[in-house]
Amino acid sequence: MSMDDPIGPADIENGYLRCKKDAESGGYHVNPDADFARGLVGGLMVNLARYGYESCPCRLASGKKDEDLDIICPCDYRDQDVVEYGACYCALYVSQDVLDGKRELASIPERRPPRSLRSKNSVPVTSGPLQVTMPVWRCKVCGYLCARDGPPEMCPICKAKKERFERFL
Numbered sequence: 380m381s382m383d384d385p386i387g388p389a390d391i392e393n394g395y396l397r398c399k400k401d402a403e404s405g406g407y408h409v410n411p412d413a414d415f416a417r418g419l420v421g422g423l424m425v426n427l428a429r430y431g432y433e434s435c436p437c438r439l440a441s442g443k444k445d446e447d448l449d450i451i452c453p454c455d456y457r458d459q460d461v462v463e464y465g466a467c468y469c470a471l472y473v474s475q476d477v478l479d480g481k482r483e484l485a486s487i488p489e490r491r492p493p494r495s496l497r498s499k500n501s502v503p504v505t506s507g508p509l510q511v512t513m514p515v516w517r518c519k520v521c522g523y524l525c526a527r528d529g530p531p532e533m534c535p536i537c538k539a540k541k542e543r544f545e546r547f548l
């Protein structure tokens with residue numbers, strides 16, 4: 380999709396349904412306010428057309444993919460925010476308690492560190508008692524770990540792409 384292709388209601392509906400399906404297949408939940416969620420999905424589509432990647436619709440992207448990797452949806456901060464606050468920063472994803480109406484949503488503080496404190500490799504590469512014969516890769520979005528020569532094309536848990544993996548061991 381490019382800025383030349385207008386994003387219509389049918390595109391947004393398809394994107395919303397795909398987002399919901401992906402979320403549910405990975406054990407996540409999209410905000411039950413479908414119109415609100417559609418608005419955010421529309422924002423992701425606009426950012427995809429504008430930058431070439433789906434940067435968070437609630438944050439200002441730099442336009443440089445390398446600098447924005449942590450805020451490509453699903454962002455690196457989603458899981459922690461869903462656990463702690465019941466929703467991601469934009470509230471596109473919510474916890475089971477929010478979905479069940481057992482928890483009210485409140486404002487969610489920005490967890491993303493300022494640019495000067497961001498590092499490309501947030502988890503130090505360490506070695507411990509564990510003997511590994513293969514590199515171990517960690518999904519920076521959900522923490523999924525796998526031992527293989529290179530990172531997978533897509534995280535089987537949260538569907539983040541290959542570029543969101545980092546060398547763990």
Ligand code: SF4
Nearest residue numbers: 435452454467468469
């Ligand atoms: S998961 Fe992160 S990037 Fe995606 S909508 Fe929520 S806060 Fe924004």
